[in-house]
Amino acid sequence: MPLYSFLLLFAAMTGFVFSFIVFLYGKEKYTKNSLAIYNLLFALWCLCQFLGEISYSKSIVLFWTRVNLLFAVLIPYSYLIFVYSFSKSLQHKKFQLFLFGVLTLFLLVFLPTRFFVNDLYSTSFYRYYPKGGIVYILYLFIFIIQVLTGFFELLKQWAASTASRKNQFAYITLASIIGFGGGILWFLPAFGVDIYPFGILITPFYLIVGAYAVVKHRLLDIKIVIGKGIVYSIIIALFTAFYIVLTATLIKIFQVDYGFAAATIVLLFFSLFFDYLRRNIQHIIDKILFGRSYDYSSVIKELSYAMASSLTLQQIGVLSTKNISEILDISKAALYIYDEQNDRFSLFNKFGEFVELSQTLSKKAFRVALNNLVFLEDVADDGLSDFMRKNNFILCLPILQKNDLKGLIFLGDKNKRSSWRKEDFDLLETFAVNLYNALNNILLSEKIMNDQFEMFRDEKKSAISIMAGEIAHEIKNPLTSIRGLMQIFPQKKDDTSFLDDFMEIMPRQIDKISIAVNRLINFERKNFWANxxxxxxxxxxxxxxxxxxxxxxxxxxxxxxxxxxxxxxxxxxxxxxxxxxxxxxxxxxxxxxxxxxxxxxxxxxxxxxxxxxxxxxxxxxxxxxxxxxxxxxxxxxxxxxxxxxxxxxxxxxxxxxxxxxxxxxxxxxxxxxxxxxxxx
The missing domain is CATH 3.30.565.10 (Histidine kinase-like ATPase, C-terminal domain)
Structure with a gap:
């Protein structure tokens, strides 16, 4: 089997995976659907071209040729729909889409006729290749016009965009140039130019660039690890290649098609080495796509313990900015805590370089209800988006439960050698839940202390007021530890080491509370600190x-x-x-x-x-x-x-x-x- 045939199969499989991921996890309905269809058409074209290459009968090759040309005719039109949808100009381009739609329909009508494909002929590199008719020439012209129209729209939007949006347009344009640059080479043999099919050596790279754009620059706001799809595509491609080479070797040596024997050997090899290959290829892909990595379970455990044992707002501030930024390799972060008395968010801690960061933010200025972490591009509120854009924040993480908003964490973008992963968002969402509980605990304790101070400020050395304050102070510490342990208990209930720590720490903390309560009951007894x-x-x-x-x-x-x-x-x-x-x-x-x-x-x-x-x-x-x-x-x-x-x-x-x-x-x-x- 020629190399380009194998590459066609690989491109088809990768295209199917990419299309499925975009369709399943893309956010904007029309944009993600149009991109998924565009990639699906590309994958189907590659698959039909491959099936034609491995067929021997001229009639069967002609059948697969007409089928793959069906998908090829639809590719530039679906590409144009995607470009208009992504640039949010779909409503303003209805006439252009209608015009190109009519022309595409015209081509499809003539596709089964000799006006489109006159005949099949042999070249130095193909057993059979279509000889283009008069409509095929028109198809080439319409193909180029649609692609150039998409290019000009992308360049126009790139010039008018800023920050991460500009990067997205840049990578779409690059992927388009690679994909269609390789695709145009497939036209040449149809007009008698006898060249090697270099197009298939170039075209698959458009998928790699597209996947990189999705992960690195959050194209379509897909918050999953595209790398996993690439990993399995590579593994399948490797085993497919191994199967083909093994079968060809058996045929060459024994002059018999030992396909069953080859399949058995491949399955055995697959079962023995799959996990090893998956881990190593996953590591390489993660390194290329995401840069720095961390052990998700270990980090969650460390942050949970740190949060559970945080007793002051200063400690919470360091965890929310400096520690999170270092773990995720983020350039900057800022924590704002809600001040109920003034109905404002006050800057409590920051990490990174800022030109001018507001000390307070008006809650009234933020009219949008935040329920989860949100990217700058998705912020509908003008006040919040202006603040984030001014300070180069790309993410806003609310600290809330059941509409009770305690604060906001603003995060900058990843540093150059890193990019966002699904684990990052899972980590942030889990961290926000724990942070809410810790903040609520600390703020409640401080409110109790402040209320006591107001109540007894004229008699602050009163024995009862001092004792009540002492008890509140001492109960807060074990309660914080207990709350932290209970938060992570469902996740760690099967961890023997954690259960040992749990059984040792929990009774001690409960005993401390019991002692404190007994001290309050017996406060009249002199020197009750100890008998x-x-x-x-x-x-x-x-x-x-x-x-x-x-x-x-x-x-x-x-x-x-x-x-x-x-x-x-x-x-x-x-x-x-x-x-x-x-x-x-x-x-x-x-x-x-x-x-x-x-x-x-x-x-x-x-x-x-x-x-x-x-x-x-x-x-x-x-x-x-x-x-x-x-x-x-x-x-x-x-x-x-x-x-x-x-x-x-x-x-x-x-x-x-x-x-x-x-x-x-x-x-x-x-x-x-x-x-x-x-x-x-």
């Missing part, structure tokens, strides 16, 4: 620090914080373990929040001392004495209870705490266990 019996327990300071740090691994990694523990002495103290964990927990939270852009968090364990040092913002000297007061805070979203709780627990256990801080250099908290440490 005397529990204080006799001997705990290892180094072990407690390590256990607490495990909870903060996602934030520490996300903010590029380096942790060090210098153990100068195996310090053990008489303390209730849960209370000491609470002390370390709050001090670590403060340290992490003080280093949003990275830094060093160090622990120094000595004979009767523990020093916790961060390289963060530092504290102004005039605020040092106030930081342990209930409800005093320097954070915009803080409740001012963390350090008050720390001091309360330490005083009840006769532990002295001191602070040394320098603005711009960092802060050190020193705990002095003078009375309750154990000599080793």
């Amino acid at each position: 005397q019996k529990d204080r006799n327990n001997l705990i290892d300071v180094f072990e407690v620090i390590n256990e607490v740090l495990i909870v903060f691994i996602p934030q520490i990694n996300a903010q590029s914080i380096k942790c060090t523990i210098e153990k100068k002495y195996p310090l053990k103290i008489h303390f209730v373990k849960e209370d000491f964990e609470r002390v370390i927990f709050n001090l670590v939270i403060n340290a992490i929040q003080a280093m949003p852009n990275g830094g060093i968090l160090s622990f120094e364990i000595d004979k009767n001392k523990l020093k916790i040092t961060d390289s963060g913002f530092g504290i102004e000297p005039n605020y040092i004495e106030k930081i342990f007061e209930p409800f005093f805070t320097l954070k915009s979203d803080g409740a001012g209870l963390g350090l008050a709780i720390v001091k309360k627990i330490l005083e009840d256990n006769k532990v002295k705490i001191s602070v040394n801080s320098k603005v711009g250099q960092g802060t050190t908290f020193e705990l002095d266990f003078l009375q309750n440490f154990e000599e080793v």
Whole structure:
């Protein structure tokens, strides 16, 4: 079998796959249907041409010739419909389409006659090839006119378009030049020009360019991995070639058609090596089409844990902009959180370079209801689209559930060597759901804190108000962990490692809530932080620090914080373990929040001392004495209870705490266990 015959079969199979994907997943009805039909006609033409090439009877070859010319006559007309539909000028081009439609119908009427195909003749490269009649000459003329009309429309639209739309027109034009440039060469033998069928060596590349445009530049907004279709087409083509070569070899050696034996060997080979080939070809295709890649399951797991353990809006902001941008290889991102009081979206965090990014966005200016992530091209609201275009955002991801909009994430385009994949959109949609829950949890907790502050601001040192604030603060942390675990439980219920962690962490978090509730019920009891019996327990300071740090691994990694523990002495103290964990927990939270852009968090364990040092913002000297007061805070979203709780627990256990801080250099908290440490 000649090489060009095999290429015809390959082009036909790839064309069918491409046409099916466009038809099934394309967004715009008329555009995707016209492109699907156009590719289907191309695939059918290739298939009929192939069937004609492998036929020996002249009458059968003539039959397949007339059938493939039927599809060939319709190809330029369907191409023109697609171009007009994609450029949104279909309604204004009705006359041109009617005129070319009449001419196409005229050609189809004469297709079965000798005026179109006069006869078949042999050439140096074809057993039989059609000899064009007088109508065939007219067909060539109409073919060229329709193709040039489509080219001029594409160039006109390209000149008037901007950004990603311009890229789409550019790639359609390139694919058209390749496809029709190769197609025009098929006319030459019909007029006596005896040349090798170079057209089939060129034409299939139009499908590759088309697939690249779909994936790389979101042609038709198809949000699936075209690469998978290409992978299976390549695998089928490889096995088809293997079958043909094997059959030809058997025939040549044994002079008998051992097609059944060849098929059996191919099926065996197929079953053994299919998955290996699929994985390797998929990797190559993904690398070519999409650039950078990541393990979807691992990233989802890491983001879910990080989200579940995020306790502040700053941590949420870093996850939503910096982390997402780095994972997806996005150029820029911005998080806006909805402010109910002012009915506006406020800029909370950003990543990337911006000329001028609005600090607030009016909700009233956005009249469109966002239910899912949306591309710039699909945004119907003028205010939102103008904002996105001005800042070079191409995606808007709403953070909402049941019409409760908590915020918006705006994302820039992928960097040059990467492109969008289906997994990216799945990741963003899953992330938005988890982000809504985390935001809702944090905002609700802060609202409770703020309400308490308003209620008790005139008596902020009242025992009941302090206790209520402490309980709310302590319940929030385990609830966040429980919510995060339950969100990912359906996805990870079969993961043995996850279930082990789940069974260990969940009871501990529930116990913390139970202890906090009992503390509220017994608030009148003095020093209920711990009874005397529990204080006799001997705990290892180094072990407690390590256990607490495990909870903060996602934030520490996300903010590029380096942790060090210098153990100068195996310090053990008489303390209730849960209370000491609470002390370390709050001090670590403060340290992490003080280093949003990275830094060093160090622990120094000595004979009767523990020093916790961060390289963060530092504290102004005039605020040092106030930081342990209930409800005093320097954070915009803080409740001012963390350090008050720390001091309360330490005083009840006769532990002295001191602070040394320098603005711009960092802060050190020193705990002095003078009375309750154990000599080793």
